[in-house]
Amino acid sequence: MAASSLAGWRRRVHLWIDHGAGDDAVAAWIHGSLVLLICANVLAIVLESIPQLAQRFGPVFQAFEAVSLVIFALEYAARLWAAPEHARYRALKAARARFAYAMSLPAIIDLLATVPLAFALFGLGELKVLLLLRLLRFFKLGRYSPGMASLAAALSAERKALFACFVVLMGVMLMAASVMHLVEHEAQPEKFGTIPDAMWWAIITLTTVGYGDVFPITIAGKAVAAVTAVLGLVMLALPVGIVATAFAQEIHRREFVVTWSMIASVPLFGQLDAVEIAEVMQFLRARTVKAGAVVTHEGEPLQAFYFIASGEVEIAQPDGRSTLDEGHFFGALTLDDVAITSHSPGISEAVATAPTKLLVLDQIDFRALTARSPRLAAHIRALARPGRPRP
Structure with missing residues (x-):
């Protein structure tokens, strides 16, 4: 105890x-x-x-x-x-x-x-x-912050591309510093007398900071500076675009993977491919309930499947009670007047024992889904045939 x-x-x-x-x-x-x-x-x-x-x-x-x-x-x-x-x-x-x-x-x-x-x-x-x-x-x-976690994952996923951008930036900086040293070292030996001296100007120009402490005074130097400034805009836009795209993809991927794994665990949908599971996801509705809230009442016929995204739900069956947590599902649907349940012999009541987030597939959306996907409908009918164990 x-x-x-x-x-x-x-x-x-x-x-x-x-x-x-x-x-x-x-x-x-x-x-x-x-x-x-x-x-x-x-x-x-x-x-x-x-x-x-x-x-x-x-x-x-x-x-x-x-x-x-x-x-x-x-x-x-x-x-x-x-x-x-x-x-x-x-x-x-x-x-x-x-x-x-x-x-x-x-x-x-x-x-x-x-x-x-x-x-x-x-x-x-x-x-x-x-x-x-x-x-x-x-x-x-x-x-x-889920957003910060997604950003960190995006940076990790694109680390090779970002490192490549850094290498290119260093190469452009070295080239710009070398050319500026050649055209400006006689006019300003104290500022561009060596390539390392010119590298400070190059990195400040490429990053569009422009402190103004070092700048070219010759015509050739100004031409080099103009080209370097334009290259700096390109060099900054490249990693920004990579990170922004990866960030958006990471958010979409995380939501898809979590939901996809729950749906794929249901025997009804287990044999579907990713494209078909994505169709199922379009019919899911999000629902948040407080601890102690009744999800399904005793005596009320079940007309939906509930996927637990987070939290806990206690379900009551004739043979006792059990607790389901994130990743599990429960409920019942009908197709061609045949009941398809997640638990046998059935659920009489479901109560959230903790604040819970649910994804719900109700009967109306289920019928629309099976009408839209004949393969899914045939798969469910095969599972629901008399003499076959139901999921």
Whole structure:
């Protein structure tokens, strides 16, 4: 009983601090408080660098830093403890799940954010390098922003193309600096006397910064500068276009993969290809329910399939109750007056036990889908024939 209660609390902590599904008030409060704390920490670090403020409010900054370190340490410990409940590590044993989580990039950032606490305990809290570790807390915001996570994934996916852009930029910079050195070194030996001197002008011009501290004065030098400036616009537009395209594709891909994997797990749709599953996705409707909300009432006939995108749903059957979490589905549909159910002998009630996001395929859209896809309709009829086990 104690082990079951502990597992229940671990699951609840996971939903609160790591999952944050739906509109759960506790999860929203925890996430909002951590975001505010991270932003306040970054602001405090910036303000503390001002001598007047550091001298006047030094004890306040130190107290705030101590409290923040304790909170971040507790957050890291809680995430590490609840790691076995994470969908990615659920198949592993508790110790291996926690180790795998500790090796992930978000966990490493969380750990580095708490390192100053360990240094402070050993009397080394004045080390300047700790400032950089404290600033790492800013990147903790990526955990609470799906957009930042998608951007990081896009940059990782296009790292080879971006590195190629960097190599081309370095080559163009070297060429522009060499040509400018040849045409300007006699007129301005102190600024373009060597290629390394000219490289400063080249990179500033290519990036369109233009400080104005170094500029050509000869006609040939101005011509080279004009060409270099135009090339700079091209060099900046290239990586921007790559990142923008990859970012849009990553958002679409992430949504598609998550939904596709849930739909493909349904026996009705398991033999369909990606194009046909994409057609099914067009008929899904999103629905968010609070913890304790009734998804289907007892005695009410089921006329939809429900895919659990996040959260938990407890379903009641004649032989007992069971809990379904993200990636599972339940419900019933009919085709040619034949019932097709996800569970046998059937579901009498379904209640969300946590804030839950559902994707719903109702009866009307199901009929439209089967009319649009004869292959899917034939596949479902074959599964629903008398004597065949139903999904």
